[in-house]
Amino acid sequence: MDEDTPDMFAIRPDRKGVKTVAVLLIFFSIFLAFVAKADLDLAGTDEVSDAYMEKILETPNQQGDNVSFEEYQSYHKEINDNNGYLIRGVSLAIGSAAGIIGGALIYRMKPLGSKLALSGAVISFVGGIIGNMIFYDAAQLHLRGTIQDNAEYFGYACGVCTFFVATLALLPLINARAKLAFIEANSVQLVHEESE
Numbered sequence: 001m002d003e004d005t006p007d008m009f010a011i012r013p014d015r016k017g018v019k020t021v022a023v024l025l026i027f028f029s030i031f032l033a034f035v036a037k038a039d040l041d042l043a044g045t046d047e048v049s050d051a052y053m054e055k056i057l058e059t060p061n062q063q064g065d066n067v068s069f070e071e072y073q074s075y076h077k078e079i080n081d082n083n084g085y086l087i088r089g090v091s092l093a094i095g096s097a098a099g100i101i102g103g104a105l106i107y108r109m110k111p112l113g114s115k116l117a118l119s120g121a122v123i124s125f126v127g128g129i130i131g132n133m134i135f136y137d138a139a140q141l142h143l144r145g146t147i148q149d150n151a152e153y154f155g156y157a158c159g160v161c162t163f164f165v166a167t168l169a170l171l172p173l174i175n176a177r178a179k180l181a182f183i184e185a186n187s188v189q190l191v192h193e194e195s196e
Contacts, residue, residue, distance in 0.1 A: 013184045014177035015109065021178075022107035025117055025168045028161065029099025032092050032124060035158070039089030039131075048076050057147065065145030075142035084134030088158070091127020095120040099165055106172060109185035117169035125162040132158055 042048070053069050060067060079085055098120020105113025132155030139151035172178040 011176050011180060013181035014175075015181045015185070017175070018109065018172050018178045018181050019107055021168055021171055022103045022113070025099055025106065025165065026103035028165050028168065029096045029103060029117075032099065032161065032165065033096040036089050036092035036096055039085045039092065042076070043080065043083075043085035043089055046077075046080070047073055060145055060147040060150075063146055065143075065147055067143055067145070067147055071142050072147075075138050078138035078142060079134055082134045082138070084131050084138065087127055087134065088131025091124050091131065092158075092162075094127075095124025095162060095165065098123070099169070102169060109182055111172065111179075111182045111186075114169050114172045118166055118173070121162055121166035121169055125159065125166060128155075128158045128162050 050069065053072050057065075057067055057069070057072060099117045102113040102115075102117025102120065105116065107113075135151050136155060139148045143151065172182070
């Protein structure tokens with residue numbers, strides 16, 4: 001094989017892939033921010049409004065669950081008394097902020113962004129599990145039927161979403177082409193000018 005022929009199997013830097021990961025990370029972190037905001041809003045309320053409960057309970061009650069407003073109010077109070085909204089909301093807010101800032105840093109080809117987003121996703125994952133256990137226990141005590149199942153399924157969905165954010169944040173740290181892109185983007189090139 002000729003020495004001048006480029007190696008077709010050589011690993012090359014992949015800036016485009018890194019930037020795609022950064023955009024996806026920011027997108028999913030914004031989604032987590034909306035969930036965090038909803039939880040933090042509910043953490044500050046002693047009682048949820050009738051309009052809110054009507055919207056939440058309409059479909060399950062049409063399917064025969066017959067969950068009363070008082071039962072849902074007890075469910076909400078149980079979660080608040082055990083700080084379920086607060087734990088999940090704060091952990092998701094931290095993870096969301098870390099994901100957005102980390103995603104922006106990754107987009108600017110800074111490997112610190114991956115580490116920041118990964119640590120935020122781990123905090124969200126752990127806080128989400130603890131918070132969702134409180135939601136699940138409260139649902140077992142005060143709800144029944146599909147709305148009780150929804151509390152469990154939402155916990156699984158939250159866990160999957162935070163795990164996905166963590167894997168997105170980890171990807172640029174373990175991918176060889178991404179590592180090369182980071183090295184290439186952050187390397188300092190010295191320019192030597194010859195004096196006359």
